[in-house]
Amino acid sequence: MAGRQGRSARLLDLRPGWKAFVNPWLLRIANNPERLAFIMHRVTGVIASLFLFLHIISTNVPAREGWEAWREEVMNLQGLTLTSILFYIAMGAILFHGLNGTRLILAEALALGIGRPEKPKPPYIAPLLRGFQRTLLYATFVLWIILWALLGYVMFFT
Amino acid sequence: MAIFDARAAVMIPPRKVKFLIRRYNPEEGRSWWQEYEVETYRGMTVLDALLKIKEEIDHTLVLRYSCRMAVCGSCGMIINGTPRLACQTQVAEVASEARPVVKVEPMYNFKVIRDLVVDFTEFFEKHRRVKPYLIRRDVEERENPKYEYRLLPEEYESFYQYSLCIACGLCVSACPVFASDRRFLGPQALAQAYRFIIDPRDEGWAERLEIVDSEDGVFGCHLAASCSAVCPKEVDPGAAIQRLRSLLLRYRLGLWKKKISGPVGPLEKKAERKPLPPEAETLPGVSLEELEESEVEIPVDELIAG
Numbered sequence: 001m002a003g004r005q006g007r008s009a010r011l012l013d014l015r016p017g018w019k020a021f022v023n024p025w026l027l028r029i030a031n032n033p034e035r036l037a038f039i040m041h042r043v044t045g046v047i048a049s050l051f052l053f054l055h056i057i058s059t060n061v062p063a064r065e066g067w068e069a070w071r072e073e074v075m076n077l078q079g080l081t082l083t084s085i086l087f088y089i090a091m092g093a094i095l096f097h098g099l100n101g102t103r104l105i106l107a108e109a110l111a112l113g114i115g116r117p118e119k120p121k122p123p124y125i126a127p128l129l130r131g132f133q134r135t136l137l138y139a140t141f142v143l144w145i146i147l148w149a150l151l152g153y154v155m156f157f158t
Numbered sequence: 159m160a161i162f163d164a165r166a167a168v169m170i171p172p173r174k175v176k177f178l179i180r181r182y183n184p185e186e187g188r189s190w191w192q193e194y195e196v197e198t199y200r201g202m203t204v205l206d207a208l209l210k211i212k213e214e215i216d217h218t219l220v221l222r223y224s225c226r227m228a229v230c231g232s233c234g235m236i237i238n239g240t241p242r243l244a245c246q247t248q249v250a251e252v253a254s255e256a257r258p259v260v261k262v263e264p265m266y267n268f269k270v271i272r273d274l275v276v277d278f279t280e281f282f283e284k285h286r287r288v289k290p291y292l293i294r295r296d297v298e299e300r301e302n303p304k305y306e307y308r309l310l311p312e313e314y315e316s317f318y319q320y321s322l323c324i325a326c327g328l329c330v331s332a333c334p335v336f337a338s339d340r341r342f343l344g345p346q347a348l349a350q351a352y353r354f355i356i357d358p359r360d361e362g363w364a365e366r367l368e369i370v371d372s373e374d375g376v377f378g379c380h381l382a383a384s385c386s387a388v389c390p391k392e393v394d395p396g397a398a399i400q401r402l403r404s405l406l407l408r409y410r411l412g413l414w415k416k417k418i419s420g421p422v423g424p425l426e427k428k429a430e431r432k433p434l435p436p437e438a439e440t441l442p443g444v445s446l447e448e449l450e451e452s453e454v455e456i457p458v459d460e461l462i463a464g
Contacts, residue, residue, distance in 0.1 A: 023266055023337030027384070028239040034383035038334060041380070104381055111404035114397045117319045126386035126394035133381075 031129055037137055041100050047093035088155055092148045099144055103136040169250035171198040172258035177207060179219065180263040181273050189270075192216075198249050204260060205233055205244035208274075220273040228390055231326030235274055236263040241328040241388045265331035281327055284343050288351035288369055293362025305421040307359040313417075320353035320398050322391045329385035329395050335378050342378040343370065345385035345395035352402040358419040367406055376403045 024039050061070040077083045106112045113136060115127025175198050182189040194215055196207045205223055212219045224230040226245045233244040238252045238261050253260050268276035294300045329345040336342050343351075351370050355363045370376045379399045386396035408414040434447065 024334035024382070026239070027236075027241070027266070027332060029332060029384050029387050030240070032382075032384055032387040034381060035334065035387075038380055038382035107381055107400055108379070108403055109407055111400050114400050115394075117316055117394070117397070119315070119318060120322065120392035124392045126389065126392055126397065128383055128386045128394050128397040128400075131397075 031125065033134075033137055033141075034129075037100055037140070040096060041104075044093035044097040044100075047090060048097050051090035051094065084155060088152060091151055092144075095147055095151075096140075096144045099140045100137075103133060103140055106136070107133045166248040166251035167201065169248070170200050171202060171248070171250035172253055172255050173198060175207070175249055175253045175258045175260055177211060178259060178261045179208075179211075179274070180261075181219070182264070182270050184272055200250075202249045203245055204235075204237055204242075204247045204249060204252070204262065207249055207260070208244060208262070220275055222275045229324065231324035231390075234265050234326045234328045234331065236265060236331070237261070241265060241331040243326060243328070243390050246390055265327055267331050267333065267336050268327065276327070278327065280340075281325070281330060281344070281346070284347040285325065285350060288343065288347045288354075289362055289366055290347075290350045290354060292354065292357065292360050293365075294359075295361050299421065303421070305423055308419040308422050309359060313356075313358050313419075317353045317356050320349050320393055320395075323350060323353075323393045323395075324391055326390065328388045328390065329393075332384035332388045334382050334384065335380055339374065339378060341374040343375050345379075345399065348376055348379070348402060349393060349395035349398040352398040352405075355402065355405070355416075358417050361418060363416050367409060370402060371406055376406060379403070 024035065027035075029035060058070075058073070061073060107114055113132030113134075115131035118127055175196055177194045177196055179192050179194065180189065181192050194211045196210055196215075198207065203226075205226060208219070208221055209223075212221070221233065221235075221244075223233040223245065225232070228243050228246040231243070234241065235244050236242075237244065237247055244262075249260065262274065264270045264274050264276050268278070268281070271277050323346060325346060327346070329349075330336055333342075333345055336344050348370060351366050354360050355366050376399060379396075381396065381400065383396045386394045389395065405414055
């Protein structure tokens with residue numbers, strides 16, 4: 001329609017579909033690192049699926065073209081810096097997805113660490129945001145950074 | 159969310175604040191940002207400022223509001239990128255001397271009707287779908303009730319928080335899942351479904367569980383917890399959905415059984431007033447029996463004079 005242009009125009013009528021996908025990035029909500037984890041979980045999920053897809057293709061090479069072709073392909077790819085960087089990113093994504101996924105399974109399927117219902121009282125912070133899952137979330141971020149850095153050290157400096 | 163910010167109520171906002179309002183005209187199909195400058199005062203809310211704009215600067219600005227005290231849930235808006243109630247947000251909270259700008263937009267995930275007014279049809283449709291009322295099988299009992307239904311204090315506390323919902327739509331507006339899946343029931347409807355499913359007075363839990371047991375229902379939630387973070391009444395829909403999902407899984411595995419309470423029935427014996435024990439004296443020299451018999455006099459004139 002006339003007059004609608006640019007990024008802000010998307011805010012007006014968020015339709016179902018890929019355009020609405022930008023919504024999580026546009027809001028600013030205080031005291032809500034779960035939202036950041038949600039976004040990262042989606043992004044890392046996409047990266048992990050792409051990696052899995054490529055992994056299946058590359059492991060399918062011996063069946064299609066024989067072991068010699070596969071060895072040649074692996075030898076060609078192994079030496080490249082780009083390959084190891086992409087591999088490193090994929091590993092980081094899978095690591096985060098796994099760690100955060102554990103927290104989500106605990107909270108979603110078993111309802112663990114989400115606080116208990118209470119009568120609202122000041123300063124009105126919901127029990128979910130004060131529950132043990134929040135601690136697990138911070139632990140997820142810290143563990144992820146440590147493990148990923150460790151992996152980087154092992155991959156690039158040893 | 160620290161929506162209840164006691165410091166904000168005594169903070170003084172910048173003297174002049176620029177309001178950037180996202181406007182939409184359906185007749186022309188045109189939407190644009192419009193700028194207004196408002197003189198503020200201490201304790202001014204965003205809703206006050208919008209009404210001041212409507213009264214003094216631009217009569218064509220359209221917004222929905224009613225109670226002005228965070229009870230009715232009509233004035234949900236996106237204020238500086240955060241879904242909030244305009245009546246509950248102090249201008250001093252969102253504008254500072256360094257940046258005296260307040261951006262106001264209609265709520266996301268809703269169809270805009272005009273300016274800041276959004277369409278709640280879909281929202282209430284979903285609320286209606288989870289049957290947000292008590293269902294009883296015994297029609298005769300329901301139509302001609304003799305006694306109230308039993309409800310223990312701990313059972314009451316388990317769902318009291320979820321029954322505070324004012325249907326303002328802020329949780330739906332903040333939900334990132336709802337943004338990409340419009341068939342998703344949304345945090346508000348699911349929290350209300352949970353509130354009625356665990357109510358011991360309710361007998362319609364099985365049909366409600368069937369409604370929420372789908373990927374558009376309870377399994378659509380991915381715990382972004384934004385609904386709980388923006389809720390102005392601390393309803394905590396995020397936790398309600400996780401509880402509902404866990405309950406549903408246990409129910410499917412045969413591990414959950416609904417407790418149903420019936421009418422209380424007549425009291426077994428009439429309660430009697432117990433006589434006071436002889437040692438029941440609060441102050442030395444004062445007997446409670448005498449106090450009970452004597453009339454209470456409050457020296458109002460002395461209190462006013464003194």
